Amino acid sequence: MPDFVLDYRPLWAVLITLVAAGLILVTGRWPNLREAVTGAAALGKFAIVVSMLPAVLSGQVLETVPLNLVSGLTLHLRVDPFGLLFALVASGLWMVTSMYSVGYMRTLGYGHQTGYFASFAVCLSATMGIAFAANLITFVIFYEILTIATYPLVIHMRTPEAISGGRKYLAYTLIAGQFLVVAVIWTHLIAPGAGFQPGGFLAGKASAAVLQVLFFFFIVGTGVKAAIMPLHGWLPTAMVAPTPVSALLHAVAVVKAGAFGVIRVVGYVYGPQLLGDIGLGTVLAWLAGFTIIVASVLALAEGNLKRRLAFSTVGQLSYVVLGGALGHPVALLGGIFHIVAHAFMKITLFFCAGAIYATTHKEKVSEMDGLGRQMPVTMGAFTLGSIGIVGGPLIVGFVSKWHLLVGAAKGGQEVFILVLAASALLTTGYFFPVVYRAYFGQPEEGGRVREAVPFLLIPLGVTALLSVVLGVFSNIGLNFFQLATMAATSIVSGGVGPAGGIQ
C-alpha cells in the first residue's frame, strides 16, 4: 500500500499562479513589474512542484484534505508519480516560456499583454489542478477552467481570423466538456465517490455495454484536447495565437491535459485489464494509429510552418494515447514518457518557429531558404528537435518510441510497429524539407547572420539542449523516467509500486 501523507503543497502549486494572475492585472501599468510577477510565480511554482519530488520518489502519495463540493464528491488534490510528472513538465517549461514570452511579445510589439500574461497564469493553475486531481470531478473542474482560460490567448490577435479560430476552439472544447461532464456524472452513479485508482475501479461495476458507451463519452471528452482524429480540427486553427501560446499550451499544457486525461481514464478509471476485456483497448489503439498516420500525411501538405507543427502535434499526441491503448506495461511507460519527450522537443520547434517569425517575419516553409546561415543557433535547435521527433537516437524522442516499439512487439501487436515505422518516415518527410531549405537553399538577402534576440534564443537553446541530455540520460535531474516507470508499474500492478520494476 502506498503511504498517504497530508500535505498542502499541491494546493499552493495551484493557488500561486491564481494569485499571480490577480497581481498581473493590478500591475498591468508597469510592464517590467508585471513580468517580474510572472517570473517569480513561475520560479515559485516550479520550486513547490520540485519540492514534492523526493517524497513521491520514495513512494509517498501527498494529498490535501477533501473539500465537500457536491453530494458525495469532493475537491481533492493528490500527488502521485503520474501527476507529478505532468506537473514537473508543465511548470518547468513555463519558466522558459515566460522568458520567451517577454522577448516575443516585446519584439513584435503586441498589445493586450496584461491580459495575455494573466490568462497564461490561470492556464498554469488549471494545469496543476488537472495534474493533481485525485478524482474525476476535480479533474473536470480544472479541465473546464483550462478551456476558458485558454480562450483569451487563442483570440489574442483580435483579427477576424483569430475570432473564428476562437469560435472553433470553443465549439470543440465546450462540446467535449459536456461529454466529459456527463461521463463523470455517470461514473459517479456507477461507482459513487470513487477517486483515481491505479489499475482502474470500474471493473465489474456495470455491464460491458454500459462501460463501452461510457468510454465513448470519456474519449470524446478528453480526446478533443488530445486531438485524436477526427476531433483535432481546432488545433491547427488555434495556431493564430501568438507563438509562445502555441508552444506551451498547444504543445505542452492544454493538449497534454487531454492526453493526460486519456491515460487517467485508461489507466486509473478503467484499467488496461478491463479495457481489454470489453474490447476497447484495440479500438482505441487503432484510432490512435489512424491519427498518427493521417496527421503526418496532412502535415506533409501544410505550407505554414506553425500549422505543420500543429499537425505534427496531433500525430505525436496519439503516441501517448497509443501507449495507453496497447496496455502492455512497456508501451504504457513509452506513452507516459512521451508526454515528457514530446514536450521538450515540440516546445523547441515552436520556439524556433516563433524566433524565425519575430526576427524575419517568415512563416511559410517555402520562405526558409538559407535560414541556416542567417540564424545558425535557431536552425540548429530546430534540426535537433526534428530529429528527435522522428525518433533519432540520443535525443529524448528515441526513448519513448523505443519503449512503444518494444511494448507493441511484446504485446503481440506487431502491426503497430509498422504504424510507428511509417510515421517515422512521414515525419522525416515533413521536417526534412524545412531543414534542407535552411541549410542548402539560397537566401534572398545574402548570408548575413541575423539571429533572434537573446530573450528568444536562450529558451530555445535550453530546451534543445535538454532534449539531448534527456535523450542520453533519460532519468537525469528530475527523474522523469523513474516517475513514468512508477506510474506504468502502478497501473499494471494496481498499486503505486516500486521504481524500476518493469521488464
Add this chain to the structure above:
Amino acid sequence: MTEHTPALIVLVPLVSALLLPILALVSKVLARGWTLVALLGTHAGSVSTLIYVLANGRWHYYLGGWAPPWGIEYVLDPLGAGMATLVSFLALLVAFYSGPYLKDAAPLKTGSFYALFLLVTAGLLGMVVTGDVFNLFVFLEISALATYGLVAMGGHRATVAAFRYLIVGTIGATFYLLGIGYLYAVTGTLNMADLAERIMPLLNSQAVVVAVALILAGFGIKMALFPLHGWLPDTYAYAPAPVTTFISAVMGKVAIYVLYRVFYFILGGTGPVLPALTVLGWAGAVGILAGSLMAIAQRDFWRMLAYSSIAQMGYIAVGLSLGNMMGITGALLHILNHAVVKGGLFMVAGGVFWRTGIRDIPSFIQMSRRMPMSMAVFVAAALSMIGIPPTVGFFSKWYLVLASIEASAWPFVIVIVVSSLLNAVYFFRIIENSYLRFRTAEEDEVAVGGTELPATMLVPMVVLGVAVFMLGVLSGEVVTNIISFALPWGTQ
C-alpha cells in the same frame, strides 16, 4: 419583538409602502433611505429566521394569536425562510441599484416607485412564509398588481406590455383561486398542514385532479412555463431596468416555489401530481430548447435575456419533475443560481442602457473598454449560465444531469447538455462584440461616450458577480446546510 419576526418581515415592507408616497413628497432622499432601511431590516429578519429554523426546526406563527384552522398561520421552514432570504436580499440590492435610475424622476414618481417595489417585495415574502393557501392568493395578488404598476412605469410601450401582463397574470391567478376552491370544497380547510392531512384519502377524486390541473396552469403562467410564456419577453424588455431585474430574479422563482410547495408538501408528490409533474418536466424541457433558440435569434440584449429566462425556468421545472432527491436539490440550487445570475445580467443590461442607451447586441462593440467592471460581471454571470466550473451554474446543472441519469431520463440529459452549448453561443456573441471587435471609423462617430457606472449601481452587480463564484465553490455547504433541509423528505 423577536417572536414576531415572521410577521414583521412581511409587515415592515407593507407598511413602509403606504408611507412612502408621503415621505417622497417631503424628500426623495428620505424616501430612498426609508426603503433601504426597511429592506435591510426585512433581510436581517429573514436571515435570522433562517438561522433559527435551521437550528430549531419549523416555526409556526399564528397571526393575531388566532390558532389554525380559524386563524391564519405563518409557517417558516428552511424552504420558506430560505426563499424569504433570497427574495429580501435581491430586493435590497435592487433598491440600492435603482438610485441613479430615479435621480431625475419627480418626487411623486419616486415615491410610487419605491412604494410599489416594497409592495411587490411584501407580496412575494408573504407568499413564501404563509401556511395558508388562500392567504397565499392574497399575497400573490398584492405582488402581481404592484408589478403591473411598476412595469407600466417604463413608458408607453411598457403600458401595453403591462396591460397584457395584467390580463394574462390575472387569468393565472384566477386558475389558482379556482384550484384552491376545489381543494376547499372537498376538504373544508385552507390551512396547508390541515390540507395535507385531509387530502390523502381524497387524492384520486376528480375534484383534486381538477385542482392540480388548475394550479399547474395558474402558476405555469406565472412562472412563464413554456408554452405559457407569451407575456414575458415584452414585459421584461419594456419595464424599467430595476423592475426587470427584480422580477426576473425572484418572481418566477416564487411561482415555482408555490408549485413545489403544493405538489410535494401538500399533495405528497403522488396521485394526480405525477401526471402533472410529467407535463411540467416536458414543458420545461421543450422550453429549455425553445427559449435558448429564441434567445439566439434576438438582436435586443434584454429580449435575449428574457428568452434565456424562459429556458432557465425550464431547468427548474425539469428538476422538480424528476422527483428524486438530486433533481429537487438541483432545482433548488438552480433557483438560487438563476436568481443571482439573471439579477446580475439585467443589472448590467440596465446599467449599459442607462449610461449609453445601447441595448442591441451589435452595438456592444468595445463595451469592455467603456465599462470594464460591468462587463466583467457580465462574463462571470455568462460563465455560470453556460455552466463552467467553479461557478454555481456548473453545480446546479451537475445535480440536474445526475438526477436525469439516475432516473434514466436521457432526453433531459441531452436537452440540458445541448442547452448549455446554446447558451455559450449567445453569450459568447456578446463577449466577442464587447472584447474583441473594433469599430469602423464611422461607427465611432455615432457612438455615444460613456464611462463606468456610478458605485451605487456597480456595487450590487459586483456583489452578485462575486456571489456566482462564492456560491459555486461553497455549493456543497449550501446544499448540505440549507437545501437538504428544504427537501420534502428532509424536513424535521
